[in-house]
Amino acid sequence: MIETHNLTKTFDKFTAVENLSLTVNAGEIFAFLGPNGAGKTTTMRMLACLIAPTGGEATVAGLHVGRDDDQIRARIGILTEAPGLYEKLNAVQNLDFFARLYGLDADTRAKQIERYLQILGLGERQKEPVGNFSKGMKQKLSIARALLHEPQVVFFDEPTSALDPESAKVVRDFIAELKSEGRTIFLCTHNLDEADRLADRVGVFKQHLIQVDTPENLRRKLYGQRVLFRVREITEAQANALNALAFARDVQRNGSTFSIALDAPDEMTPLVVNALVNAGAAILEVRQERASLEEVYLDLVGRSGGQTVG
Amino acid sequence: MLNFSRVMAVLRREVQEIVKSRGLLLAIFLPPLLITILPLIGVAFLGNAMNADPDASRTARDLGPFLQTMPELQTWTTGEVTMFIILQQFLTFFLLMPLIIPMSIAAQSIVGEKQTKSLEPLLATPIKTGELLFAKAVAAVLPAVLATWAAFVIFFSVGRLLISSDRVYWTLLNPKWLVAMLILAPLLSLLSVSIAVIISSRVNDTRAVQQIGGFIVMPIVILGVAQTTGLILLNATSFLLGALVIAALDALILRFGVRLFQREKILTQWK
Numbered sequence: 418m419i420e421t422h423n424l425t426k427t428f429d430k431f432t433a434v435e436n437l438s439l440t441v442n443a444g445e446i447f448a449f450l451g452p453n454g455a456g457k458t459t460t461m462r463m464l465a466c467l468i469a470p471t472g473g474e475a476t477v478a479g480l481h482v483g484r485d486d487d488q489i490r491a492r493i494g495i496l497t498e499a500p501g502l503y504e505k506l507n508a509v510q511n512l513d514f515f516a517r518l519y520g521l522d523a524d525t526r527a528k529q530i531e532r533y534l535q536i537l538g539l540g541e542r543q544k545e546p547v548g549n550f551s552k553g554m555k556q557k558l559s560i561a562r563a564l565l566h567e568p569q570v571v572f573f574d575e576p577t578s579a580l581d582p583e584s585a586k587v588v589r590d591f592i593a594e595l596k597s598e599g600r601t602i603f604l605c606t607h608n609l610d611e612a613d614r615l616a617d618r619v620g621v622f623k624q625h626l627i628q629v630d631t632p633e634n635l636r637r638k639l640y641g642q643r644v645l646f647r648v649r650e651i652t653e654a655q656a657n658a659l660n661a662l663a664f665a666r667d668v669q670r671n672g673s674t675f676s677i678a679l680d681a682p683d684e685m686t687p688l689v690v691n692a693l694v695n696a697g698a699a700i701l702e703v704r705q706e707r708a709s710l711e712e713v714y715l716d717l718v719g720r721s722g723g724q725t726v727g
Numbered sequence: 728m729l730n731f732s733r734v735m736a737v738l739r740r741e742v743q744e745i746v747k748s749r750g751l752l753l754a755i756f757l758p759p760l761l762i763t764i765l766p767l768i769g770v771a772f773l774g775n776a777m778n779a780d781p782d783a784s785r786t787a788r789d790l791g792p793f794l795q796t797m798p799e800l801q802t803w804t805t806g807e808v809t810m811f812i813i814l815q816q817f818l819t820f821f822l823l824m825p826l827i828i829p830m831s832i833a834a835q836s837i838v839g840e841k842q843t844k845s846l847e848p849l850l851a852t853p854i855k856t857g858e859l860l861f862a863k864a865v866a867a868v869l870p871a872v873l874a875t876w877a878a879f880v881i882f883f884s885v886g887r888l889l890i891s892s893d894r895v896y897w898t899l900l901n902p903k904w905l906v907a908m909l910i911l912a913p914l915l916s917l918l919s920v921s922i923a924v925i926i927s928s929r930v931n932d933t934r935a936v937q938q939i940g941g942f943i944v945m946p947i948v949i950l951g952v953a954q955t956t957g958l959i960l961l962n963a964t965s966f967l968l969g970a971l972v973i974a975a976l977d978a979l980i981l982r983f984g985v986r987l988f989q990r991e992k993i994l995t996q997w998k
Contacts, residue, residue: 428995465851468991491853499844503740505747510740517736518852546747562848 418443418478418570418601419464425472426459433459435625436473441618443569446592446602448616450609450714455623457605458498461572464603465495478570491519494563494571498578500555504548508539508558511547512565519566526565533561537591553584560591571595574605589615613710621717628717635713642682643667643706646675646689649699658696665689676706729861733854737862741836745870754831755870758824759878766817767882771889773810797960800898807892814890814899819951819961821879822907825916826944828871833923834936836863841931841997850990860924860988867923868916875912879904903963911966914973919943921977924984928997 419441426434434456441447451457462468464477466486475482480489502511509530516526534540537557547555556576563571576592577585592615596602606612612619613632620629628635648655651673659668659675664685666678675693679685682705693700745751800808840846849859883900890896922943926936953959986992 462994467847467850467994487853487855490851493851495848495851497844497847497851499847501843501845501848503744503845504843505744506740510743514736514740515848515852517739518733518849518854520732520853559848 419476419603421473421475423473424460424463424470424475426456426463426468427471432624434463437626439620439626439629441601441603443601444596444599445617446596446604446615448604448606448612448619449622450607450612450619451622452607452718457622458574460622461574461603461605465493465572466490491566492568492570494566494568496559496563496571496573496576498574500559502547502555502558505546507546508534508543511558512562515562516565521566529565533564537561538587553580556580556584556588560588568600570601570603572603572605576604576606577608577611609709609711609714619710621714623718632710636707642680643676643678644682644686644689645702645704645706646677646693646700647702648673648675648693649701651675652697655693655696655698658692659689662689662692729858730855733858734862737854737859738866741863741866745832748835751831751835755828755874758827759874762817762820762824763878763882766814767885767889769813770810770886773806773813803894807895810890810892811895811898814895815954816951818899818904819947819954821875822911822915822947823944824875824878825871825912826919826947828874829867829916829919830923830937830940832867832870833863833920834927834933834940836866837924837927838931838933838936841927846993850993856988856990857985860985864917864920867920868913871916872913876908879908903961903966906963906966906970910970911973914970914977917977918973918980921980921984924988925980928987
């Protein structure tokens with residue numbers, strides 16, 4: 418649904434995005450992760466045909482960025498970082514304006530506005546000036562604005578930033594629902610928990626793409642799969658027994674716990690348990706260790722060098 | 728090619744916002760109101776004073792340089808000439824309205840969108856920047872020109888009742904003012920909008936736009952003063968020449984404004 422090949426954006430002498438090549442599949446949520454100034458918003462703006470790439474190519478919904486910009490803009494929805502609403506107008510007037518720009522006829526406009534105001538829980542306050550709305554309500558309204566014309570590709574730039582936990586959950590649930598409708602979602606965020614919960618795949622980005630994969634595969638690639646074995650008391654005999662197992666890599670001791678990297682945990686875990694029991698261990702707990710996406714992200718961004726500006 | 732329904736959508740939204748902005752409504756209605764009402768009140772008092780003056784029939788030969796530019800007024804009374812000078816001065820101020828009003832509307836429209844950050848979602852729709860700029864220009868020019876014309880019509884309608892001298896009234900109602908209203912006023916409005924677009928791209932405060940843009944009223948004020956002091960006489964030809972100059976300036980400045988009003992420049996270069 419979205420494809421880029423060596424996509425590059427340079428502002429004077431500063432390169433904001435460099436040779437970005439990625440594919441976002443139809444119907445998936447793709448989380449684009451990166452520190453502030455990494456070029457996430459610049460990338461999104463290029464894909465939404467708001468600014469022109471200085472190099473490379475991109476297609477969105479089969480249309481070429483730079484050649485079919487008007488058609489792309491008509492087929493995508495975008496939630497910008499700031500809600501950008503007309504505060505003196507009410508919710509209906511705000512949505513009606515955008516629905517007209519997308520060329521919806523009067524019946525469709527009325528139906529779509531009513532539909533999204535109800536779905537997002539804004540129906541009761543639809544006639545109030547938007548200036549009176551809370552941040553969460555404004556964010557919901559700008560999501561409705563992005564969806565009025567039923568786009569197949571939706572770009573979200575930090576959709577839950579500055580929202581209270583309750584509003585953030587409503588927005589996250591709504592994004593998940595959009596995926597279930599088969600839409601492709603490009604999610605720019607540095608909320609790693611959000612990306613972990615929602616995304617099918619994540620791309621870690623800082624000027625250039627560092628890694629792309631599912632959150633689970635990224636964990637596996639970086640940390641392998643580790644299993645924790647908590648025993649009543651660690652002894653040297655137990656440690657020696659583990660060291661004797663050729664498949665048990667990187668055995669770490671921490672208090673009463675062994676943490677061991679295993680390539681095939683399902684097959685190898687019983688063998689480790691057996692070795693520990695034979696060495697006299699009283700095993701209290703066995704569980705798979707799971708790095709957070711935050712650890713993976715910090716590791717990847719850290720390895721790629723210092724902070725960039727842009 | 729402009730898409731009419733998108734232009735109308737922007738126009739409609741601009742009008743909705745103007746109607747809800749008290750400050751802007753004041754900026755649209757106050758100048759015409761003052762420029763129309765003040766001279767008429769003055770004339771009403773002057774008419775009474777003239778009637779009470781025992782030397783009302785004294786002619787105005789010694790009024791100096793002003794009469795050199797309009798020798799036909801030498802047979803008028805001093806009261807009539809004074810009334811004429813005052814009213815003509817105010818008529819020149821009618822040309823300030825198409826400069827002041829669009830500046831306020833365009834500044835509010837563009838800087839307002841910058842402040843609320845509504846330009847990015849707007850530019851992400853299929854609207855073309857030309858359509859957006861055109862709609863914003865029309866939304867600023869139309870109220871200004873209509874307000875100017877309405878004030879002009881009211882001035883001469885009410886003036887018919889209050890201006891006690893027929894020859895003052897009919898000399899004021901000169902075809903040159905029709906040229907000024909019908910040709911010069913819309914061109915001045917467009918100039919004002921173009922300048923507002925350029926300034927708005929650099930500042931984030933509507934007052935700053937109005938302060939920086941305020942200089943464009945200076946040539947009109949200078950012309951008015953020069954005419955009152957008898958240095959020059961504005962006639963239909965000078966208004967037509969002025970219109971040609973303003974049209975050329977419009978073309979030049981609007982072109983520059985259109986270049987600035989591009990998606991990428993708005994999102995990455997506007998302050």
